[in-house]
Amino acid sequence: xxxxxxxxxxxxxxxxxxxxxxxxxxxxxxxxxxxxxxxxxxxxxxxxxxxxxxxxxxxxxxxxxxxxxxxxxxxxxxxxxxxxxxxxxxxxxxxxxxxxxxxxxxxxxxxxxxxxxxxxxxxxxxxxxxxxxxxxxxxxxxxxxxxxxxxxxxxxxxxxxxxxxxxxxxxxxxxxxxxxxxxxxxxxxxxxxxxxxxxxxxxxxxxxxxxxxxxxxxxxxxxxxxxxxxxxxxxxxxxxxxxx
Amino acid sequence: xxxxxxxxxxxxxxxxxxxxxxxxxxxxxxxxxxxxxxxxxxxxxxxxxxxxxxxxxxxxxxxxxxxxxxxxxxxxxxxxxxxxxxxxxxxxxxxxxxxxxxxxxxxxxxxxxxxxxxxxxxxxxxxxxxxxxxxxxxxxxxxxxxxxxxxxxxxxxxxxxxxxxxxxxxxxxxxxxxxxxxxxxxxxxxxxxxxxxxxxxxxxxxxxxxxxxxxxxxxxxxxxxxxxxxxxxxxxxxxxxxxxxxxxxxxxxxxxxxxxxxxxxxxxxxxxxxxxxxxxxxxxxxxxxxxxxxxxxxxxxxx
Numbered sequence: 364x365x366x367x368x369x370x371x372x373x374x375x376x377x378x379x380x381x382x383x384x385x386x387x388x389x390x391x392x393x394x395x396x397x398x399x400x401x402x403x404x405x406x407x408x409x410x411x412x413x414x415x416x417x418x419x420x421x422x423x424x425x426x427x428x429x430x431x432x433x434x435x436x437x438x439x440x441x442x443x444x445x446x447x448x449x450x451x452x453x454x455x456x457x458x459x460x461x462x463x464x465x466x467x468x469x470x471x472x473x474x475x476x477x478x479x480x481x482x483x484x485x486x487x488x489x490x491x492x493x494x495x496x497x498x499x500x501x502x503x504x505x506x507x508x509x510x511x512x513x514x515x516x517x518x519x520x521x522x523x524x525x526x527x528x529x530x531x532x533x534x535x536x537x538x539x540x541x542x543x544x545x546x547x548x549x550x551x552x553x554x555x556x557x558x559x560x561x562x563x564x565x566x567x568x569x570x571x572x573x574x575x576x577x578x579x580x581x582x583x584x585x586x587x588x589x590x591x592x593x594x595x596x597x598x599x600x601x602x603x604x605x606x607x
Numbered sequence: 608x609x610x611x612x613x614x615x616x617x618x619x620x621x622x623x624x625x626x627x628x629x630x631x632x633x634x635x636x637x638x639x640x641x642x643x644x645x646x647x648x649x650x651x652x653x654x655x656x657x658x659x660x661x662x663x664x665x666x667x668x669x670x671x672x673x674x675x676x677x678x679x680x681x682x683x684x685x686x687x688x689x690x691x692x693x694x695x696x697x698x699x700x701x702x703x704x705x706x707x708x709x710x711x712x713x714x715x716x717x718x719x720x721x722x723x724x725x726x727x728x729x730x731x732x733x734x735x736x737x738x739x740x741x742x743x744x745x746x747x748x749x750x751x752x753x754x755x756x757x758x759x760x761x762x763x764x765x766x767x768x769x770x771x772x773x774x775x776x777x778x779x780x781x782x783x784x785x786x787x788x789x790x791x792x793x794x795x796x797x798x799x800x801x802x803x804x805x806x807x808x809x810x811x812x813x814x815x816x817x818x819x820x821x822x823x824x825x826x827x828x829x830x831x832x833x834x835x836x837x838x839x840x841x842x843x844x845x846x847x848x849x850x851x852x853x854x855x856x857x858x859x860x861x862x863x864x865x866x867x868x869x870x871x872x873x874x875x876x877x878x879x880x881x882x883x884x885x886x887x888x889x890x891x892x893x894x895x896x897x898x899x900x901x902x903x904x905x906x907x908x909x910x
Contacts, residue, residue, distance in 0.1 A: 364639070364640070366879075407669065408672050408825055408878065409669045409674055410878065570664055570665070571665040571668070573667045573674065574877035574878075576880060577632065578630060578631060578636045578637070578880070579630060579678065580629075580632075580652075580661065580666075580678045580681045581666045581676055581678060582667070583661065584664065590660055590681070595636070
């Protein structure tokens with residue numbers, strides 16, 4: 364983890380209530396897809412934890428939905444603005460167990476971390492399949508970006524306006540032969556994925572956090588083996604350890 | 608040269624800065640960021656007799672310049688703290704630590720304090736009396752002078768280490784409780800623990816915190832803490848560790864002027880993990896700005 368000042372390069376609306384921000388600064392503490400950053404905003408006491416969508420040597424891309432006053436404030440930031448951020452938080456996804464044909468299942472605001480994960484799996488010469496779940500057509504983002512990576516992408520919308528009508532689990536049922544899965548999204552979706560998938564996989568969880576780096580025990584959860592902190596020992600948990 | 612050394616009884620601390628219990632774990636996460644040996648000391652996570660998971664989540668809610676937590680004393684229990692955490696702490700922190708002890712009955716306080724008494728690493732036992740007393744309808748020990756005095760007396764009987772009682776601000780008259788603890792032999796007082804508060808989610812129309820309410824802390828509670836430290840300082844002779852909303856050098860000085868001999872930093876550690884380091888580094892210059900040459904001499908200076 365490092366704490367530094369980052370400069371906003373870009374902050375744009377990419378779908379309904381959904382923004383993409385590119386931050387410029389030190390990315391050396393990011394080591395895996397699925398990690399997150401914790402952003403300090405003027406006028407707010409606690410930081411905002413946001414998952415990393417993508418990163419390179421000098422920039423971090425995040426995608427967030429406006430869900431409250433903090434993210435609303437973030438959406439108003441402009442290029443050149445500076446932010447105090449804790450970077451490189453959480454364990455992230457590990458690609459060792461993925462097999463050759465892993466399934467990446469993202470729902471809404473849970474989609475962003477799947478992007479860097481897909482890139483990493485491709486670098487490892489695997490063939491990820493991506494399922495993106497949204498409620499409606501106007502919420503869709505990053506379909507093209509995933510397609511441009513050269514991976515197979517299935518889009519589902521709850522209202523059937525685009526792609527598979529229904530939830531990500533309806534798309535999962537159409538697929539076979541996948542070796543492993545990675546998922547991030549709302550809790551009910553995660554539970555449905557857990558019940559639908561027949562193979563092992565990794566889940567990225569969300570919880571209200573105090574610090575984001577393991578000090579306050581605000582986001583603890585019970586697993587089959589021990590108590591874990593979602594921020595430090597997670598946010599990624601393995602299928603086998605989860606207690607619903 | 609500004610002298611920022613302070614004393615808690617016979618113990619001389621290199622500076623007054625002590626991370627507060629529950630905001631610093633056992634030091635490990637912070638030791639990865641900076642050499643925590645620069646701290647005056649630190650108060651480790653509240654410890655109970657048995658292992659505790661704590662309260663259900665969500666346990667955290669944000670407030671204007673503050674936060675609410677209802678972690679609920681998650682800890683591995685006194686035996687594991689002694690066998691596993693203390694040896695780990697010794698590797699990263701070479702000064703005495705403050706052992707924060709909680710209990711739900713007087714027997715539990717006694718059990719834990721008797722065990723921790725044998726640990727050389729522990730400089731002070733800080734007794735959290737804000738827990739509900741299971742033998743008294745769940746009323747917190749620290750909300751009644753008689754109960755607080757009973758805990759103090761029972762704990763003092765089983766340890767030779769200095770005992771600091773950590774007082775709850777959720778009371779009508781904190782002075783009477785402070786005096787009752789002093790009368791039973793408390794070596795010092797820590798104040799204030801968190802206040803009680805809640806937030807309600809406008810979307811769900813239900814409390815944000817699963818346990819409905821929790822401990823309210825953060826910079827917004829500083830004035831309440833200052834007032835209570837000021838009042839208690841007038842009424843007792845034992846040293847006070849002041850805390851509640853402290854997040855800058857100026858806050859540290861203010862807290863000491865109110866009557867604190869040393870100062871704990873709580874919620875601010877969660878927002879800025881480097882806050883204690885930054886305060887320790889900047890403290891001499893800020894003292895100089897206010898013409899303070901020897902920091903320990905300002906304790907109670909506002910009276």
